[in-house]
């Protein structure tokens with residue numbers, strides 16, 4: 001298959017959509033991004049890569065970080081994880097408080113904010129003060145790349161304007177589902193959301209998820225088969241908040257979005273993909289990015305369905 005030609009076609013076809021959607025504006029540091037950025041990268045098992053657009057331009061990975069922290073926690077906590085976080089779609093926005101109250105502080109899944117905050121808390125119980133550097137270390141290892149860091153301005157903006165996230169952590173603390181100091185946990189969570197990566201780097205970073213937990217290039221194992229299966233199935237059912245069904249319907253791949261406009265997606269046993277375009281649809285997922293992935297699976301027939 002001529003992947004490069006397909007990517008070039010997609011780049012042309014998505015152009016009319018740049019007028020739609022809205023850049024994330026819940027924090028000032030994200031509002032400033034140029035709305036017409038676009039990049040899409042494919043990473044194959046044999047090491048081949050294909051890209052269009054600004055493949056090396058770093059952006060805020062935001063909720064895509066939830067994939068990495070969940071992947072770190074799974075081998076440590078195993079089934080214990082499900083005592084504190086469920087594995088069902090939420091059908092609610094990423095930062096919803098309502099459901100959490102009804103469900104006694106147990107988040108629906110690890111890919112909504114509340115669930116990711118519990119995971120960060122669980123990691124802090126293990127790494128005690130070193131959690132954020134461990135998260136960065138993990139992402140560098142799965143990416144096979146040392147050039148990854150976080151954006152301090154975005155992290156500061158997250159903590160200055162993160163009122164809802166702070167409400168979430170406090171509510172969960174009141175239900176005893178947070179063990180560590182809430183300020184400490186949120187400092188890590190805000191930093192992990194502020195990690196900056198390019199589409200080329202992110203597509204490389206999630207390659208092991210397309211290969212049952214083993215990086216097909218370095219041969220390092222990060223998850224066992226069962227853990228990789230569970231993580232991918234959660235990306236399929238919960239990776240796009242209350243638009244997860246729509247993403248499965250249109251794209252048909254496990255994927256995870258972030259409000260920075262990035263989306264990672266997995267084609268099992270073949271490749272990993274990352275697309276980035278900052279304007280979001282009304283559910284907080286990249287509008288052009290979702291369309292680009294939809295075009296990709298239509299043109300290549302690589303949807304899992």
Ligand code: GLU
Pocket residue numbers: 061062063064094095113158165193257258259260284
């Ligand atoms: N930093 C964002 C928040 O916690 C992450 C949400 C997202 O990327 O969807 O509000």
